[in-house]
Amino acid sequence: MSDDPQNVAGHSPPRPGAPALPPSYDPAHTAYLPATNAQVVVQTENLIKRFGEKTVLNGINLTVRRGETLVIMGASGCGKSTLLRCLLGAHPPDEGSVRLFGQDMWSLMPPEMDAVRKRFGTLFQSGALFSSMTVGENVALPLKEHTDLSQDMIDLMVKVKLELVGLREAEDLLPSQISGGMAKRAGLARAIALDPELLFYDEPTSGLDPIMTGIIDGLIMDLARTMNVTSIVVTHDLKSAFRVADRMVVLNEGRVVAEGMPHEIKGHPDPFVRRFIQGPIEAKTAIYPKSALDKGPGG
Amino acid sequence: MVFVSQLLGSLGRLAMFLIEEVGEMGLLAQRTAGQLxxxxxxxxxxxxxxxxxxAIPIVALVNLFVGMIVAVxxxxxxxxxxxxxWTSRVVAVSVTRELAPLMTAIVxxxxxxxxxxxxxxTMTVNEEILALQVGALSPVRLLVLPRMIxxxxxxxxxxxxxxxxxxLGGWIVGTVLLDIGSPTYIEANNDAVKWLDIPKGLVKAFAFGMIVTLVACRQGFKAEGGALGVGRATTSAVVISICLIIFANLCFAILFNWTLAGP
Structure with missing residues (x-):
């Protein structure tokens, strides 16, 4: 698989067994297009989020269908992380709505919101493992709290999930005893502990070496393929984004400036998108709006 | 005129801060009680x-010295x-009613x-709290409740x-330095301590424990900005809880000595 973002040959293959695939599968770009009648899993309508005077998200409209992998890209400070937190139900929108599995997150009572939250998993940028627990206990926590499984069954499930991410040997280690790449994989094992229908990834490959990036990308694609999981990946790693995406959204200054299949994004006429994809060094100040440069990294 | 305006502004901000902090801690206490x-x-x-x-060694050492200081x-x-x-009476009354709960709470x-x-x-700035929340896991139940209890x-x-x-500190000073006989000291000590002083002290200790935990958890949850934020939260937690503990002790003193006992 090529690491060149211009090479589309490395995109996600079709998911075998998914009935909606054949009519919508695009062989020219090897990306999966969900059928237009597939269930909408995530939907935002005119999502606006402000922090004080600053409008971070300015009218975001997104629709993600079951089984799809959507990559949200954009320069640092463009609102990617804020959008992700709005989708997770961590930040209430100032205007507009966020619907997960057809339910408006901010019209739900806390127990109903928790019921929705049990249907998705999240991989955080740092892994966000609980430092006082071992890797195995981290993965076991959602199973202990949200299921009636016996301890033996939970132990078995933990081993299965850790095996899936190649971390079987790290079960008894503390997060402080493992590398950044292992922490991300452990975070992924925890995120998939309850077999979620939807997975959010926050910068899943940032700070990783190319080999580990390939492993994490492979895991994202394998989970989508084998478990038919709907995935939303927030990243500014172009190679990784073009490798895993079925569809892409590019944000700039809190707005969606481009949306489409990976090959459509590559040929997009918007100057910002062109510069973002091609990334010429001399155009750095033109790519990043002044506000983003002032704010620094962290999206 | 400008000075008065700035002073009023500062007082207003302080009042808003106190109201917000007390309100947030009240909400946290309510949520914690709901998970009991x-x-x-x-x-x-x-x-x-x-x-x-x-904490036993440090609490024991501090209070041993406090008893000795009062006696001296x-x-x-x-x-x-x-x-x-009467040294033993003074030490017994001051220690059981005020100093033991107060010094223990400050320690x-x-x-x-x-x-x-x-x-x-640290959990907040590392997104661990966010991970709990979006995983439908209550940070109040998993973190606040066990710590508070x-x-x-x-x-x-x-x-x-x-x-x-x-x-004991008072007894050491009384018998070794003040030449009070041990049986005399112990008898006077036992006479001075009313059985009701002990539950009163324990009620205070429970309340101080709640203050320490609520303030610490609240400051931890609102931390932001990496290591600097963690340091700021830690300092704020200690300063705010000591102030609240002393204020609460005053309230208990009024309650126990005037209201319940009559003026």
Missing amino acids: FRMRPDSVAVQMIRFGIR SMSEMLRTLGVIN MSGFAGAAIAAEIA GVCMMMMCLTLIAMVLGM
Whole structure:
């Protein structure tokens, strides 16, 4: 698989067994297009989020269908992380709505919101493992709290999930005893502990070496393929984004400036998108709006 | 005119800050109480060992010295009045009613409060709290509740130990330095301590434990900005809890000495 973002040959293959695939599968770009009648899993309508005077998200409209992998890209400070937190139900929108599995997150009572939250998993940028627990206990926590499984069954499930991410040997280690790449994989094992229908990834490959990036990308694609999981990946790693995406959204200054299949994004006429994809060094100040440069990294 | 305007502005901001903090802590206490029946005894036991058992030496040492200080400080005046044997009474009353709960709470605000605030603040800046929330796992139930129950229970135990050690400190000074006979000292000590002083002290200890935990958790949850934020949360937790503990002690003093006992 090529690491060149211009090479589309490395995109996600079709998911075998998914009935909606054949009519919508695009062989020219090897990306999966969900059928237009597939269930909408995530939907935002005119999502606006402000922090004080600053409008971070300015009218975001997104629709993600079951089984799809959507990559949200954009320069640092463009609102990617804020959008992700709005989708997770961590930040209430100032205007507009966020619907997960057809339910408006901010019209739900806390127990109903928790019921929705049990249907998705999240991989955080740092892994966000609980430092006082071992890797195995981290993965076991959602199973202990949200299921009636016996301890033996939970132990078995933990081993299965850790095996899936190649971390079987790290079960008894503390997060402080493992590398950044292992922490991300452990975070992924925890995120998939309850077999979620939807997975959010926050910068899943940032700070990783190319080999580990390939492993994490492979895991994202394998989970989508084998478990038919709907995935939303927030990243500014172009190679990784073009490798895993079925569809892409590019944000700039809190707005969606481009949306489409990976090959459509590559040929997009918007100057910002062109510069973002091609990334010429001399155009750095033109790519990043002044506000983003002032704010620094962290999206 | 500008000075008055700035002064009023500062007072207004301070008032808003206090109202917000007290309101947020009240909400946190309410949410914690709502999770009480979902408490896990094993998590509470871990916190009791962590913040209680390990605090015994420092609490014992501090209160031993406090008892000795009270005895030494009061001895000169009592000797002048010709009632040196009353040293034990003064020590017993001051230690059981005020000093043991207060000193234990102040020690615990540094020992447990700082640790809790730093731990939760680190979890907040590392997105661990967010991970709990979006995973439909209640940080209040998993983090606040066991710490609050553990600290409150151990505060009461530690306060009992502190009372004994404070009186022991007075006994050491009384018998070794002031030449009061041991049986005389112990008899006067036992006469001075009313049985109701001990539950009153324990009520205070429980309340101080709640203050220490609520302040520490609140400061930890609102931390932001990496290591700097963790440091700020820890400092704020200790400073705010000491101020609140002393204010609460004043309220208890009024309640126990005037309201309940009559003016």
